[in-house]
Amino acid sequence: MNDQSTQTSRRVPLSLLPPRDWRAAARDLDRDGVIRLAGALTPDALAKVEAAVNDSLAHPTPGARRFYPGSSATFFEDRGQRHADLARRTGMDTMLAALWGEDRFWYLGEQLFLKEGGQSRRTPWHQDTSYLRMKGAQLVACWISLDPLPREHCLEFVRGSHRGVLFNGSAFADDDETAPLYKHSPLPRLPDIQARRRDFDIVAWDVTPGDIIVFHLGTLHGGAGTVEGMRRRTISMRFLGPDVHFDGGVRDVRGEKAGNDEALAGVYADLSDGDPFPTAHLAEI
Ligand SMILES: O=C(O)CCC(=O)C(=O)O
Numbered sequence: 001m002n003d004q005s006t007q008t009s010r011r012v013p014l015s016l017l018p019p020r021d022w023r024a025a026a027r028d029l030d031r032d033g034v035i036r037l038a039g040a041l042t043p044d045a046l047a048k049v050e051a052a053v054n055d056s057l058a059h060p061t062p063g064a065r066r067f068y069p070g071s072s073a074t075f076f077e078d079r080g081q082r083h084a085d086l087a088r089r090t091g092m093d094t095m096l097a098a099l100w101g102e103d104r105f106w107y108l109g110e111q112l113f114l115k116e117g118g119q120s121r122r123t124p125w126h127q128d129t130s131y132l133r134m135k136g137a138q139l140v141a142c143w144i145s146l147d148p149l150p151r152e153h154c155l156e157f158v159r160g161s162h163r164g165v166l167f168n169g170s171a172f173a174d175d176d177e178t179a180p181l182y183k184h185s186p187l188p189r190l191p192d193i194q195a196r197r198r199d200f201d202i203v204a205w206d207v208t209p210g211d212i213i214v215f216h217l218g219t220l221h222g223g224a225g226t227v228e229g230m231r232r233r234t235i236s237m238r239f240l241g242p243d244v245h246f247d248g249g250v251r252d253v254r255g256e257k258a259g260n261d262e263a264l265a266g267v268y269a270d271l272s273d274g275d276p277f278p279t280a281h282l283a284e285i
Contacts, residue, residue: 012091014098018042022098029099030137033162033219036205037095040212041144045090050146050209052086053235056112067172073120073226081109084283087237092142092212093285099214100138100241106282108238113223116231123223124177125193127161128238130169131181132217133248133268134277138241143213146233149206153224153232155213156204158193162218167191193222239285240277248273 018039029035041049056078064078084107087093096105128141143155167190169181178190193200215221217238226232248271267278
């Protein structure tokens with residue numbers, strides 16, 4: 001048996017996952033840059049995600065951050081590559097195979113957010129691709145909330161924006177959420193979506209634990225804050241497929257170390273625009 005068929009054979013069979021029209025889901029994801037897979041996780045799979053997130057929150061990495069430390073509410077963020085196995089144990093790999101019609105893909109890593117303890121701020125609008133140097137269609141996050149969230153506290157998206165302009169990253173500045181992360185990049189500054197919400201086609205859902213929101217990493221998104229008495233634990237698990245290439249074009253931010261660039265500097269070295277994105281450092285799932 002070759003490596004690829006070994007991968008496929010150890011996946012949870014699609015027939016054991018909650019039924020869905022995967023062809024329609026793939027079409028909608030391609031068109032809108034985001035879909036909600038309602039009830040995608042079985043209770044057992046959800047329990048596994050919750051255990052993994054709670055474990056990560058209890059054992060933060062050295063890079064864990066608390067945004068907006070002046071606020072009394074917690075806005076905690078951490079990232080890592082600890083949960084590739086979770087993707088397999090929950091059937092997420094089977095779902096991606098169904099969405100992409102692809103058997104080979106890799107785990108890019110997870111990012112966790114915890115907001116609680118009062119009125120926490122919004123996650124500023126941004127595109128994940130501003131912090132990476134990747135282009136391609138097979139580049140997604142599976143965003144899961146472990147707490148029920150009404151639409152107004154969910155992650156929000158600008159529909160179809162994965163096909164539009166790539167903006168500079170948000171620096172998550174206190175006083176201006178559009179303030180650019182890369183000071184010398186030719187990428188345009190983010191528009192002030194929050195101030196002009198009516199000008200954008202914003203989509204969000206009421207979310208129940210067990211739902212997965214799948215979005216292309218180029219889709220503009222921003223996350224609501226919390227209010228008193230609320231806890232909002234979310235995880236984004238990110239994946240890439242073989243159509244992903246190195247983006248060395250306008251994203252050239254040589255000399256600026258920020259965000260994921262720092263962690264990926266060694267991987268980016270010696271790559272030219274359009275090269276297949278290297279995957280040797282990633283877990284294949
Ligand atoms: O959950 C949130 O508030 C933010 C999520 C996010 O920005 C992401 O997963 O990229």
